[in-house]
Amino acid sequence: MKAEIITVGTELMIGSTLNTNGPYLSRKLTDQGIEVAYHQSISDGREVIEEALRIALGRSDLIFLGGGLGPTQDDQTKEIVAKSLGRKLIRDKDLEEDLRRYFSSRNYKMTQNNLKQADIIQGSQIIQNKNGTAVGECLALDRGYLYLLPGPPREFEPMVDDLVANYLPKGDFDIYLKSIQVMLLGESTIESRLRELGLESPETSINTFAKLGEVEIKIISKLLREDPDKAEKLAYHERVIQELKKEFAPFIYSEEGEDLAQALVQKLIKKGQRISFAESITGGRLAQKITSVPGASKILKSSYVTYSNEYKIKDLGVSQDLLARKGAVCQEVADEMALGLYKRTGADLSLGTTGEAGPISNENKPIGTLYFSIAHQGKLVEGKKLDLRGDRQSIQEKGTILVLSHLMAYLKRGENHDQ
Amino acid sequence: MKAEIITVGTELMIGSTLNTNGPYLSRKLTDQGIEVAYHQSISDGREVIEEALRIALGRSDLIFLGGGLGPTQDDQTKEIVAKSLGRKLIRDKDLEEDLRRYFSSRNYKMTQNNLKQADIIQGSQIIQNKNGTAVGECLALDRGYLYLLPGPPREFEPMVDDLVANYLPKGDFDIYLKSIQVMLLGESTIESRLRELGLESPETSINTFAKLGEVEIKIISKLLREDPDKAEKLAYHERVIQELKKEFAPFIYSEEGEDLAQALVQKLIKKGQRISFAESITGGRLAQKITSVPGASKILKSSYVTYSNEYKIKDLGVSQDLLARKGAVCQEVADEMALGLYKRTGADLSLGTTGEAGPISNENKPIGTLYFSIAHQGKLVEGKKLDLRGDRQSIQEKGTILVLSHLMAYLKRGENHDQ
Numbered sequence: 001m002k003a004e005i006i007t008v009g010t011e012l013m014i015g016s017t018l019n020t021n022g023p024y025l026s027r028k029l030t031d032q033g034i035e036v037a038y039h040q041s042i043s044d045g046r047e048v049i050e051e052a053l054r055i056a057l058g059r060s061d062l063i064f065l066g067g068g069l070g071p072t073q074d075d076q077t078k079e080i081v082a083k084s085l086g087r088k089l090i091r092d093k094d095l096e097e098d099l100r101r102y103f104s105s106r107n108y109k110m111t112q113n114n115l116k117q118a119d120i121i122q123g124s125q126i127i128q129n130k131n132g133t134a135v136g137e138c139l140a141l142d143r144g145y146l147y148l149l150p151g152p153p154r155e156f157e158p159m160v161d162d163l164v165a166n167y168l169p170k171g172d173f174d175i176y177l178k179s180i181q182v183m184l185l186g187e188s189t190i191e192s193r194l195r196e197l198g199l200e201s202p203e204t205s206i207n208t209f210a211k212l213g214e215v216e217i218k219i220i221s222k223l224l225r226e227d228p229d230k231a232e233k234l235a236y237h238e239r240v241i242q243e244l245k246k247e248f249a250p251f252i253y254s255e256e257g258e259d260l261a262q263a264l265v266q267k268l269i270k271k272g273q274r275i276s277f278a279e280s281i282t283g284g285r286l287a288q289k290i291t292s293v294p295g296a297s298k299i300l301k302s303s304y305v306t307y308s309n310e311y312k313i314k315d316l317g318v319s320q321d322l323l324a325r326k327g328a329v330c331q332e333v334a335d336e337m338a339l340g341l342y343k344r345t346g347a348d349l350s351l352g353t354t355g356e357a358g359p360i361s362n363e364n365k366p367i368g369t370l371y372f373s374i375a376h377q378g379k380l381v382e383g384k385k386l387d388l389r390g391d392r393q394s395i396q397e398k399g400t401i402l403v404l405s406h407l408m409a410y411l412k413r414g415e416n417h418d419q
Numbered sequence: 420m421k422a423e424i425i426t427v428g429t430e431l432m433i434g435s436t437l438n439t440n441g442p443y444l445s446r447k448l449t450d451q452g453i454e455v456a457y458h459q460s461i462s463d464g465r466e467v468i469e470e471a472l473r474i475a476l477g478r479s480d481l482i483f484l485g486g487g488l489g490p491t492q493d494d495q496t497k498e499i500v501a502k503s504l505g506r507k508l509i510r511d512k513d514l515e516e517d518l519r520r521y522f523s524s525r526n527y528k529m530t531q532n533n534l535k536q537a538d539i540i541q542g543s544q545i546i547q548n549k550n551g552t553a554v555g556e557c558l559a560l561d562r563g564y565l566y567l568l569p570g571p572p573r574e575f576e577p578m579v580d581d582l583v584a585n586y587l588p589k590g591d592f593d594i595y596l597k598s599i600q601v602m603l604l605g606e607s608t609i610e611s612r613l614r615e616l617g618l619e620s621p622e623t624s625i626n627t628f629a630k631l632g633e634v635e636i637k638i639i640s641k642l643l644r645e646d647p648d649k650a651e652k653l654a655y656h657e658r659v660i661q662e663l664k665k666e667f668a669p670f671i672y673s674e675e676g677e678d679l680a681q682a683l684v685q686k687l688i689k690k691g692q693r694i695s696f697a698e699s700i701t702g703g704r705l706a707q708k709i710t711s712v713p714g715a716s717k718i719l720k721s722s723y724v725t726y727s728n729e730y731k732i733k734d735l736g737v738s739q740d741l742l743a744r745k746g747a748v749c750q751e752v753a754d755e756m757a758l759g760l761y762k763r764t765g766a767d768l769s770l771g772t773t774g775e776a777g778p779i780s781n782e783n784k785p786i787g788t789l790y791f792s793i794a795h796q797g798k799l800v801e802g803k804k805l806d807l808r809g810d811r812q813s814i815q816e817k818g819t820i821l822v823l824s825h826l827m828a829y830l831k832r833g834e835n836h837d838q
Contacts, residue, residue: 013454013456014455015444015445015446015455019437023436024434040457040459284698284708286703287706288704291703305706308716308721311720395517
């Protein structure tokens with residue numbers, strides 16, 4: 001079963017908007033064991049939409065068309081699709097009622113254009129939209145299904161979730177999915193290790209999804225519901241999960257699909273430990289990652305961005321002599337930052353970062369050099385030099401993720417010792 | 420002249436990578452007055468590549484094919500393109516030499532697969548790649564041009580810049596481009612104002628490009644080089660720029676393509692003013708935005724993330740009584756944070772933020788409430804309540820950009836008074 005995604009919108013063609021709908025839907029379909037074979041992006045225009053649809057109808061079983069369902073004149077997707085399929089547009093009385101209620105409750109004036117949103121293509125099922133006035137549609141075709149969805153991501157994404165749960169053809173397969181989040185290893189390292197392990201089977205595939213410094217490993221098994229060997233194949237799926245969990249054990253930070261900061265905040269809340277940061281090179285990013293997680297106030301003590309030597313001395317008590325002798329970019333300064341921070345805040349975990357993000361090196365240290373230090377109850381427990389590559393922002397961002405990763409690895413080691 | 424972009428890579432089809440190459444190239448082509456009409460994304464596979472190329476050759480004048488030029492077996496784009504066009508692949512002796520030198524200088528072993536990178540399609544011009552071993556190619560076709568480019572963005576993007584400057588067909592047009600960066604106004608507000616102004620002409624188009632809280636307005640005029648009315652049309656282009664600069668004057672923060680943080684750091688350096696932040700709801704994001712800009716160390720004094728009431732009192736001297744009486748989420752606390760911060764750091768500009776990012780409200784204030792306060796030389800000059808929508812991270816991020824925007828607007832007003 002081949003799937004094809006068509007995203008409509010002139011803003012996509014001039015590059016003014018990143019297309020996030022396509023990848024969002026792609027991930028969800030891949031999770032269902034469905035192969036996404038094609039993705040077309042086109043501008044808002046009758047001929048191009050007709051052409052894209054014609055191409056897709058000729059080669060794909062599931063067609064997803066996103067965008068062009070709004071009430072403005074540009075949004076003519078529905079009419080074009082109806083015409084291409086030789087079907088009529090029918091005014092849905094319930095939808096019309098809903099729209100009238102929506103507009104009158106807000107004291108908006110409703111135009112004929114707005115009413116177009118109550119038209120649906122003959123024979124289609126309505127997919128409700130909780131975040132907007134344009135509903136989605138699901139049409140059974142000779143060969144498969146066509147889905148119409150609105151373009152704005154905050155409408156598109158929840159509707160995709162609904163669609164995947166309730167409007168995909170129930171094939172003869174059951175899907176088993178497990179996700180493992182890994183830190184401190186590059187995607188290519190993980191992929192070559194996966195190739196060596198050779199665990200994939202016709203039913204069980206392993207995909208990796210990389211974000212900066214974090215990699216998600218997804219194990220997907222697509223098993224025929226009536227397969228006589230199903231129990232055995234399901235056991236194999238479980239075996240693959242166990243092998244990967246063993247293989248990457250020190251590097252796994254979550255099996256719940258969380259990002260690193262979320263997993264870290266949860267772990268600290270569970271341990272009842274509080275944290276604080278003294279940031280030079282990371283410039284506020286450590287605090288920012290932690291405060292982006294709900295519940296951060298439970299575990300974050302005061303945090304400092306001490307970018308200048310002056311405040312490393314004043315706020316953290318870093319030795320003036322050390323700074324004069326070795327400069328700000330060295331392990332000793334990171335250590336003194338972490339220790340000085342502990343004195344100030346008494347946080348269970350205090351972290352210091354210092355380094356050179358470029359583009360010009362102030363102290364003649366290589367650009368991309370980062371030192372971090374972690375103190376636990378005021379005792380130095382972990383500190384290291386990282387050599388980072390890329391431009392200023394990549395160095396800062398990558399460094400932040402790596403420092404949080406080393407903190408997580410430290411906390412994990414502590415748990416293993418406890419056991 | 421219609422352009423079509425084809426991006427190849429299975430990682431795009433399963434949604435594991437956002438496609439940034441397509442939008443990057445789209446923006447560059449739009450800047451050249453070239454209409455991008457189609458964008459196809461496909462997986463690494465002989466048939467799908469052949470099919471995509473066949474479709475594109477039938478309808479587009481400029482075809483850009485990105486990805487699939489690496490040395491691994493998946494990367495077969497070049498062979499497929501050559502075959503589709505009925506041309507041969509020819510080993511380029513200079514490229515072979517370069518590759519051998521590259522591998523021997525790094526003590527890497529070179530395989531037959533690696534050598535494939537020295538093959539180019541008969542009749543094509545080579546586009547050099549400064550960041551990788553896969554060169555690009557430019558082929559003249561009957562109808563137009565076909566360009567092959569490697570997939571990794573750090574190779575793709577500089578090669579696109581080179582391509583746009585040197586390998587696009589010299590049409591009969593000259594392109595005039597001006598970019599204006601606007602803050603504190605939504606894209607839809609700007610667009611409806613642009614519609615009212617009605618300044619577009621057949622030669623002069625106006626596009627908007629929105630990032631969170633920042634909008635870029637681009638004025639592009641595409642003038643026939645030999646147009647007898649060229650001078651007049653160019654004067655019109657300039658008039659449009661002047662009208663838009665007048666229309667959006669209080670909201671323009673740059674005409675140099677900078678982002679808001681860059682423009683702010685430049686302005687503060689020019690003024691010789693230093694800044695510091697006391698962040699509660701923004702959680703380190705203000706410092707992070709400023710430190711992401713080179714030269715930030717010149718203008719950033721120490722900065723604090725005081726997430727808890729305890730440290731609002733301890734580090735900033737916010738009154739315990741006030742916190743007990745009115746809670747942390749109010750204008751008075753933001754004001755006291757800004758003033759307390761000035762006492763600590765003596766920064767010319769000190770900013771405080773407090774608010775409720777959700778998902779649960781601690782003090783029964785509406786989620787999305789943000790108060791900020793700006794002190795200039797220890798005197799309160801600007802403070803306001805913002806009502807933000809979205810999830811926790813959107814509230815924090817949008818709030819950060821808006822606070823920086825209000826700071827920029829304050830600095831701009833100061834300059835106008837000075838004049």
